[in-house]
Amino acid sequence: MNIKNTAIGAIAGGIAGGAVANITTANATSILAAGTGLVKTLVTAGAGVLGLGIAVLAALASERNKPIPAPKIPLDSSLVRVETAQRKFWGVVLDSEIAFNCEGNVITAPLSVVNSIVGKYSGPDTIEIETIDESTYLTFLTDSLCTQEMNFVTAVGVQKITLRDICHWNGYGYGLIQGASVRELTILRNNLQEALSHNFNKMINIIGQDTFQQFFKINQFKQLIP
Numbered sequence: 001m002n003i004k005n006t007a008i009g010a011i012a013g014g015i016a017g018g019a020v021a022n023i024t025t026a027n028a029t030s031i032l033a034a035g036t037g038l039v040k041t042l043v044t045a046g047a048g049v050l051g052l053g054i055a056v057l058a059a060l061a062s063e064r065n066k067p068i069p070a071p072k073i074p075l076d077s078s079l080v081r082v083e084t085a086q087r088k089f090w091g092v093v094l095d096s097e098i099a100f101n102c103e104g105n106v107i108t109a110p111l112s113v114v115n116s117i118v119g120k121y122s123g124p125d126t127i128e129i130e131t132i133d134e135s136t137y138l139t140f141l142t143d144s145l146c147t148q149e150m151n152f153v154t155a156v157g158v159q160k161i162t163l164r165d166i167c168h169w170n171g172y173g174y175g176l177i178q179g180a181s182v183r184e185l186t187i188l189r190n191n192l193q194e195a196l197s198h199n200f201n202k203m204i205n206i207i208g209q210d211t212f213q214q215f216f217k218i219n220q221f222k223q224l225i226p
Contacts, residue, residue, distance in 0.1 A: 022217050023193050028185050033077040034215040035060045035192060038203075039092045041215075043153050045206055052199055052206070053092075053153055059188075059195035061090035061155070066183035069116075072132045073179030076111035082152060084165040084175040091152035091159070093177075098147045100129060100139040107137065119167040119174030127163060141167070150177065197221060 021034035035056055042053035061067055061079055067090055069081045080093050098117070099108045113131045120126045125141040139146055141163055149162045166175030182188050196203075200221050209218055 036092045038215040059191040065188040069178040070181045079180040085168045091154040094151040101143045102137040116178040118176040
């Protein structure tokens with residue numbers, strides 16, 4: 001049986017994509033959803049734009065914001081914590097879905113409903129996928145139908161993670177890919193306001209005002225519009 005959760009994904013994606021954040025009043029969830037959406041838009045806009053996406057990511061993932069992995073946070077619209085035996089970083093996932101086989105069910109789940117992907121002790125190349133309603137699915141990467149790798153925007157550029165990387169013991173546990181939030185909302189707002197203001201005209205020249213204001217209210221930057 002092949003299950004593709006397109007209906008759920010459309011609903012969750014519509015909520016995240018439809019929320020235009022006001023930096024001074026929005027909560028952390030809305031700001032991170034808008035910020036990560038802008039990062040992905042910038043990074044996929046063409047050659048030479050990666051630096052702008054990284055600048056926005058740096059504002060979102062600053063340690064001063066005290067980012068922390070959290071339950072029920074979808075991977076596709078927030079910061080993501082990635083830990084393997086050799087890498088630990090904050091990033092923004094570029095993929096949109098994960099495919100896996102669980103008890104004969106081939107499932108394609110949009111990352112808008114996935115909170116975490118973690119390595120498990122149950123066997124070699126075993127991962128557990130948890131959705132935002134706290135449902136869990138155990139799957140084996142040896143299955144050719146299973147997604148094998150994912151891509152992330154990070155402070156040092158785009159990095160690829162092979163899902164087998166999170167199956168290895170890293171000294172205190174197995175690896176993970178998990179949605180995250182922040183504990184310092186005021187600092188997050190200030191960091192993001194500064195990053196967007198500093199790079200505003202470059203972003204507008206590349207993606208245009210209409211695209212920018214799909215994520216943030218442009219009147220907060222009207223003094224910067226030439």
